[in-house]
Amino acid sequence: MVTGQLNDRSGPQAEACATEIRTMPSKDIVVDADGHILEPPDLWEKYLEAKYQPHSIKVVKNEKGLECLQYDGKLSQMAQPGFLAALGGMGKEQDQLRPDAERTYVGSAPFGSMDARERVELLDRENLAKAVLYPTLGILWEAEVEDVELSQAYCRAYNRWIADFCRPYSDRLIPIAHLSLGDPQAAAAELERAVKDGCRGAFVAPFTITHKPHGHLDHDPVFAMAEKLDVPFAIHPTFEPKGLNRARFHGMERMPLLGVIASQILQQPLSTFFQFGVFDKFPKLRVVILESGSSWLGFWMDRMDEGYETWIGGTLPLKKKPSEYVRKQVWISGDPDEQATAYVIDYVGRDRFFWASDFPHPDHGGKYLDALERMVAPMGPEARRGIVGKNVIDCYKL
Amino acid sequence: MLGNQLIIDADGHILEPVDMWDKYLEEKYRARGIKIKRDDKGMEFLEYDGKPAQLMRSGVLHTLGAMGRSAQEMKPSAERTYVNSAPFGSMNMKERLKLLDQDGIDQAILYPTIGLLWEAEVEDPELSNAYCRAYNRWIADFCRDSGGRLIPIAHLSMLDVPAAVAELERAVKDGCKSAFVAPFNHLRKAHGHPDFDPLFAKFQELDVPYGIHPTFEPASLASRRFSGLGSSIWYHQVTACYGAQVAFTTLFSFGVFDKFPKLKTVVLESGGGWIGYWVDRMDALYEVPINRAPLKNPPSHYIRTQSWISADPDERALAGLIKFVGDRFFWASDFPHQDHGREYMNELKGLLAEMPAASGAKLAGETVASLYQI
Numbered sequence: 001m002v003t004g005q006l007n008d009r010s011g012p013q014a015e016a017c018a019t020e021i022r023t024m025p026s027k028d029i030v031v032d033a034d035g036h037i038l039e040p041p042d043l044w045e046k047y048l049e050a051k052y053q054p055h056s057i058k059v060v061k062n063e064k065g066l067e068c069l070q071y072d073g074k075l076s077q078m079a080q081p082g083f084l085a086a087l088g089g090m091g092k093e094q095d096q097l098r099p100d101a102e103r104t105y106v107g108s109a110p111f112g113s114m115d116a117r118e119r120v121e122l123l124d125r126e127n128l129a130k131a132v133l134y135p136t137l138g139i140l141w142e143a144e145v146e147d148v149e150l151s152q153a154y155c156r157a158y159n160r161w162i163a164d165f166c167r168p169y170s171d172r173l174i175p176i177a178h179l180s181l182g183d184p185q186a187a188a189a190e191l192e193r194a195v196k197d198g199c200r201g202a203f204v205a206p207f208t209i210t211h212k213p214h215g216h217l218d219h220d221p222v223f224a225m226a227e228k229l230d231v232p233f234a235i236h237p238t239f240e241p242k243g244l245n246r247a248r249f250h251g252m253e254r255m256p257l258l259g260v261i262a263s264q265i266l267q268q269p270l271s272t273f274f275q276f277g278v279f280d281k282f283p284k285l286r287v288v289i290l291e292s293g294s295s296w297l298g299f300w301m302d303r304m305d306e307g308y309e310t311w312i313g314g315t316l317p318l319k320k321k322p323s324e325y326v327r328k329q330v331w332i333s334g335d336p337d338e339q340a341t342a343y344v345i346d347y348v349g350r351d352r353f354f355w356a357s358d359f360p361h362p363d364h365g366g367k368y369l370d371a372l373e374r375m376v377a378p379m380g381p382e383a384r385r386g387i388v389g390k391n392v393i394d395c396y397k398l
Numbered sequence: 399m400l401g402n403q404l405i406i407d408a409d410g411h412i413l414e415p416v417d418m419w420d421k422y423l424e425e426k427y428r429a430r431g432i433k434i435k436r437d438d439k440g441m442e443f444l445e446y447d448g449k450p451a452q453l454m455r456s457g458v459l460h461t462l463g464a465m466g467r468s469a470q471e472m473k474p475s476a477e478r479t480y481v482n483s484a485p486f487g488s489m490n491m492k493e494r495l496k497l498l499d500q501d502g503i504d505q506a507i508l509y510p511t512i513g514l515l516w517e518a519e520v521e522d523p524e525l526s527n528a529y530c531r532a533y534n535r536w537i538a539d540f541c542r543d544s545g546g547r548l549i550p551i552a553h554l555s556m557l558d559v560p561a562a563v564a565e566l567e568r569a570v571k572d573g574c575k576s577a578f579v580a581p582f583n584h585l586r587k588a589h590g591h592p593d594f595d596p597l598f599a600k601f602q603e604l605d606v607p608y609g610i611h612p613t614f615e616p617a618s619l620a621s622r623r624f625s626g627l628g629s630s631i632w633y634h635q636v637t638a639c640y641g642a643q644v645a646f647t648t649l650f651s652f653g654v655f656d657k658f659p660k661l662k663t664v665v666l667e668s669g670g671g672w673i674g675y676w677v678d679r680m681d682a683l684y685e686v687p688i689n690r691a692p693l694k695n696p697p698s699h700y701i702r703t704q705s706w707i708s709a710d711p712d713e714r715a716l717a718g719l720i721k722f723v724g725d726r727f728f729w730a731s732d733f734p735h736q737d738h739g740r741e742y743m744n745e746l747k748g749l750l751a752e753m754p755a756a757s758g759a760k761l762a763g764e765t766v767a768s769l770y771q772i
Contacts, residue, residue, distance in 0.1 A: 207623055243622055244623045249588040257680050275632060296672050344671075
């Protein structure tokens with residue numbers, strides 16, 4: 001394992017990585033299926049269309065000097081003051097993540113999190129061929145912005161920016177558009193525009209402003225467009241409106257380890273694709289499940305099939321049992337510290353799995369390449385080649 | 399069919415007799431018992447504490463024993479009743495033994511049916527405990543002369559901890575081999591909450607497993623993620639495992655396993671194939687410095703020493719996963735409930751064929767026999 005501390009940063013305000021940069025020793029092509037960038041704080045002010053400028057996303061300081069997020073003139077209730085400086089805190093200790101007026105979003109951003117050239121250099125040192133990129137602030141605001149028109153404008157601004165950000169390194173940094181399903185026609189139009197502009201796929205949140213299930217036929221225009229453009233449609237976890245999952249017990253928000261229900265959060269939207277027969281209507285649609293673990297997919301196939309094979313299956317508009325669609329039209333991105341995945345990959349399908357770094361977010365550890373090596377160690381060569389990079393290249397046609 | 403190995407159904411159900419609560423409730427609660435009545439269309443409905451059940455519609459009690467039936471047979475009906483639709487082996491002890499013989503099963507661990515329905519709609523702690531006691535006395539009597547082949551499991555309400563502790567002790571003395579709780583309680587107090595420590599202490603002292611079994615749940619707990627899925631039965635069926643997963647996780651959140659290092663926990667009827675992900679993800683979350691769980695060891699340690707999972711026999715992902723998680727699994731028929739198929743013995747055979755013989759023998763019966771000491 002080659003390691004090295006990076007000192008020759010060019011990003012003027014960027015911090016060094018909290019953890020050493022590792023290198024993935026692999027002859028196979030290695031692709032990070034879900035890395036993040038930290039958007040510039042003025043992204044929306046620069047990229048929003050003029051009429052929405054007064055309603056922009058902004059980073060402001062409160063009376064204690066702590067940074068806060070502001071959407072449409074209102075302070076975010078979910079992103080606590082000072083939280084922004086922790087967003088690039090992968091590998092840091094708890095005392096380095098506490099709110100502190102001295103720490104800022106930009107000042108705490110690690111090498112490679114805000115600058116495209118730096119990110120490519122990071123990939124070079126890690127021996128990664130490519131990184132598929134997702135936002136950071138962009139996965140926070142949607143839970144608190146109920147204005148459908150403004151949500152579309154926020155998405156368009158991010159999508160224009162990420163395409164520009166990746167453009168000089170389009171073979172290495174893969175831009176993915178953010179869509180909001182609140183207005184499916186607008187989302188379909190934006191997908192078409194964004195893909196023409198360079199985006200290689202799109203993601204949506206695991207919830208919708210309208211509360212319509214993802215598979216609902218009102219969203220068919222978006223699926224039709226993804227199929228027509230031949231790009232994957234992904235679901236990525238985001239901040240969520242309160243009360244969607246944690247009503248069972250008082251205080252669940254603060255209970256340790258309850259983050260494990262990330263699987264449930266993505267299983268729900270995924271399952272609605274079967275409930276509404278989306279895969280029969282769009283047989284070339286490719287659906288990607290992100291940042292919610294991966295070894296549960298075999299369990300979910302079994303469980304979906306089990307219900308299908310009783311009388312309950314007769315209530316589903318499906319031509320085949322759910323697992324058959326999974327093996328053809330669904331991919332899943334796992335955490336590299338998932339050891340169980342190696343034990344289900346032959347059952348689910350060696351061509352179904354990706355891995356992802358989640359860099360630079362603090363909810364995953366910094367030694368993701370060490371973890372990836374351990375993850376793939378028990379796998380055969382075909383499974384290993386697929387999960388480290390080939391599957392994401394095939395799915396996204398990179 | 400499966401050779402000489404021990405085969406134990408870790409989670410089968412019985413359909414309670416219609417007059418069970420009338421006979422087994424203590425006299426002062428009898429007027430408030432669980433009853434099956436008929437509406438003006440002649441359709442059966444359930445009544446708890448003098449009020450018609452809201453979650454179980456009129457005319458569908460006949461579906462409670464409808465394993466393997468068609469959608470056509472699931473419709474509300476005045477002709478089909480709870481009792482006349484009960485399949486062979488679902489209501490009678492001797493019949494159940496014959497059914498086990500036909501299936502090649504040595505023993506069955508038994509859970510209720512109506513007992514899984516009422517708790518969502520009864521908020522009175524005193525009455526809830528009385529309902530539990532009545533069921534527990536009845537199931538112990540039902541199994542008593544089965545020659546040790548039918549294993550009674552007590553039902554506990556979490557609404558009054560001292561009462562639950564006393565009832566667990568009484569039920570175990572009366573023959574019950576374990577007890578289960580629902581994945582929710584009306585207090586919305588997490589299962590791992592220290593207020594339940596006396597209950598965990600009693601489970602540990604009596605050396606019987608603590609089970610979490612899915613039940614009907616109050617509508618207020620339903621996921622508010624999507625609207626318009628009210629009639630999407632399949633969707634609700636696949637996501638019905640979430641409550642038990644969350645309730646189980648809170649045992650780790652509150653450090654229950656360190657406080658009660660001999661406590662044995664069982665998650666029932668929620669599938670088994672999710673636990674590999676749970677091992678990985680809980681361990682990863684345990685390493686993140688923010689809001690760390692109060693545990694001496696990584697969560698996977700307690701899964702591999704103090705937790706067991708009852709899986710569905712058609713879970714093909716298990717064969718591989720068992721090599722990672724270890725021999726923590728049982729299989730269960732869910733007979734005679736309609737949300738699983740009747741082909742459970744063939745499914746079990748298929749699953750066992752895919753795993754090493756030693757692991758298969760454990761999953762088929764050895765693990766559950768040793769855990770429940772039966």
